[in-house]
Amino acid sequence: MQHQLTVDKALAEYFERHLPGLKRPKERMSQLTRTLDKLMDRPVA
Helix, strand or coil: CHHHHHHHHHHHHHHHHHCCCCCCHHHHHHHHHHHHHHHHHCCCC
């Protein structure tokens, strides 16, 4: 589980740097998670 926390932290820091206008990290991360889940559901070609 520690690895997952590290990944989430890295993603959060990435978005802080590249999308500084987004102010609500929880909302942003849940949106990101949903997007990633959709991508993961697709079979890899």
